[in-house]
Amino acid sequence: MSEVAARKERLARLPLMRNKWFGWLVTIVGLIAAAAVITVPMQPEQQIIFAIGGFIFFLIFNRFEGRTITLLLALLSSVISLRYIFWRMTETLDFSSFLQTFLGTGLLLAEVYAVTALMLAYFQTLWPLERKPAPMPANSDEWPVIDVFIPSYNEPLDIVRPTVFAALALDWPADKLNVYLLDDGRREDFRRFAAEAGCGYIIRPDNRGAKAGNINHALGQTSGEYVVVFDCDHVTTRGFLQLTVGWMLRDHGLAMVQTPHYFYSPDPFERNLVAGQRVPNEGLLFYGLIQQGNDFWGATFFCGSCAVIRRTALEAVGGVPTQTVTEDCHCSLRMQKLGWRTAICACPWPPASRPSD
Numbered sequence: 001m002s003e004v005a006a007r008k009e010r011l012a013r014l015p016l017m018r019n020k021w022f023g024w025l026v027t028i029v030g031l032i033a034a035a036a037v038i039t040v041p042m043q044p045e046q047q048i049i050f051a052i053g054g055f056i057f058f059l060i061f062n063r064f065e066g067r068t069i070t071l072l073l074a075l076l077s078s079v080i081s082l083r084y085i086f087w088r089m090t091e092t093l094d095f096s097s098f099l100q101t102f103l104g105t106g107l108l109l110a111e112v113y114a115v116t117a118l119m120l121a122y123f124q125t126l127w128p129l130e131r132k133p134a135p136m137p138a139n140s141d142e143w144p145v146i147d148v149f150i151p152s153y154n155e156p157l158d159i160v161r162p163t164v165f166a167a168l169a170l171d172w173p174a175d176k177l178n179v180y181l182l183d184d185g186r187r188e189d190f191r192r193f194a195a196e197a198g199c200g201y202i203i204r205p206d207n208r209g210a211k212a213g214n215i216n217h218a219l220g221q222t223s224g225e226y227v228v229v230f231d232c233d234h235v236t237t238r239g240f241l242q243l244t245v246g247w248m249l250r251d252h253g254l255a256m257v258q259t260p261h262y263f264y265s266p267d268p269f270e271r272n273l274v275a276g277q278r279v280p281n282e283g284l285l286f287y288g289l290i291q292q293g294n295d296f297w298g299a300t301f302f303c304g305s306c307a308v309i310r311r312t313a314l315e316a317v318g319g320v321p322t323q324t325v326t327e328d329c330h331c332s333l334r335m336q337k338l339g340w341r342t343a344i345c346a347c348p349w350p351p352a353s354r355p356s357d
Helices: 003-039 044-061 067-091 098-124 157-168 188-197 210-219 240-250 268-272 282-296 311-316 327-337
Strands: 146-152 177-183 200-202 226-229 254-258 307-310 341-344 352-354
Touching (some): 003 067, 044 067, 067 098, 098 282, 157 177, 157 188, 177 188, 188 200, 210 327, 307 311
Parallel strands (some): 177 200
Antiparallel strands (some): 254 307
């Protein structure tokens, strides 16, 4: 490299170095200021003024939108919570008797636990990713082979039939799409329906491992590069695969892309409370803020349905675990432990839906 080119490279790096040092400086000053606010003793009148000031600060900035404002309010909440815990530990404990020590310490530990859980929640949702669908290759010959699993045990055919038809109608090359009905009930009417509909039909000699065991058995009977799991009452849209598989092709470190679960009937909260029409249901909280927050860390949960999984990653962990009743979450944790990352795709419309639980 010539001297001129080296000089240009050094000059190009200067703004980055300055921003880095400025960021460290702001962080150090902020930590010192936070430590002062947390530990400086106040008289009752000063404490009241501080509380009112914090409340007004929240009311003002809560009117604005943006991640910077959200982080600022989370920081305010953390500082106030830590100040309370510091005050409890330094000025309120009384160890003069066994009963006071026992009750006071127990209450303090409960409060420390609550504040710790709050901090972890802030850390978990520090920067939620709103991952949009990644484009597929223009040439469909480059698209992978997909195996779609629809496990069922004792559900009626009227529930399973729409799910199978929707999976068969997925917008994907026919020679690269394999739909399998995994019938753990070993029912003759299901076998006939699968033959008439044109989808695969897989059974096994026993029901060991329940749904997880059913999926693992099907893994040994199939060979597609990617596996998609739909609960038997989850009706997918035609564009599901094109909305999700693009990320798997772009990022070979991804083991799974989960999508939100949508319900076409209202949950009890939405149905029974007037505010249910205006307040998002708890499913949107989980598949929105929490799952997208996990995506920032590459640690989104597998939720048992509406997900695309890389077969090599699933086989690397021995298939879906059968030791727990939360086999889907356990499966994603095992893949993450091996270094794989998991993601959630915030599709622009419901990729699949079903009746509410």
